[in-house]
Amino acid sequence: MKKALSYNNCFICGQDSEIGLKVKFEMNENGARAIHTPRQDFQGFGGVVHGGILCALLDEIMWKTVNGLTGAITMTGKMDVKFRRPAYVGKALTIQGELLDEKKGANRRYFEAKGTIFDSDGKVLAEATGLYVEPDKERTAKLA
Numbered sequence: 001m002k003k004a005l006s007y008n009n010c011f012i013c014g015q016d017s018e019i020g021l022k023v024k025f026e027m028n029e030n031g032a033r034a035i036h037t038p039r040q041d042f043q044g045f046g047g048v049v050h051g052g053i054l055c056a057l058l059d060e061i062m063w064k065t066v067n068g069l070t071g072a073i074t075m076t077g078k079m080d081v082k083f084r085r086p087a088y089v090g091k092a093l094t095i096q097g098e099l100l101d102e103k104k105g106a107n108r109r110y111f112e113a114k115g116t117i118f119d120s121d122g123k124v125l126a127e128a129t130g131l132y133v134e135p136d137k138e139r140t141a142k143l144a
Contacts, residue, residue: 004032004068012060021053023060031065031097031113040089049087054117055079057095058128062113065097066132072109074132081128087117093125094118100129109134
């Protein structure tokens with residue numbers, strides 16, 4: 001297991017991003033994990049966290065899981081999200097990632113991951129699966 005990469009100005013994890021979420025992720029043997037309390041700035045309406053923010057959190061937890069467990073630098077190829085319950089601003093969320101599968105194609109690797117957002121009672125608020133694609137070596141070098 002490796003430590004997942006982080007970029008200083010990333011909207012989700014970047015600690016230098018003035019407008020970002022500044023989520024701090026940790027790795028364990030199962031994947032990436034984070035606890036985050038969304039601010040009011042990220043609501044859609046009525047104190048509910050905007051669905052786009054939840055999608056971004058799910059995408060990031062899956063990416064961090066793939067990167068942290070395999071070392072691959074990937075790009076999101078596909079993401080399927082299911083919203084189960086509303087997430088509220090000011091309430092702590094637990095975000096957990098899990099690596100489901102790894103496949104090798106002719107020139108690249110593909111990874112399937114799962115991300116889940118829970119409330120403080122352990123109820124599932126949103127979940128996603130995603131396909132993460134490792135670009136060719138030239139593009140990967142530019143990303144790193």
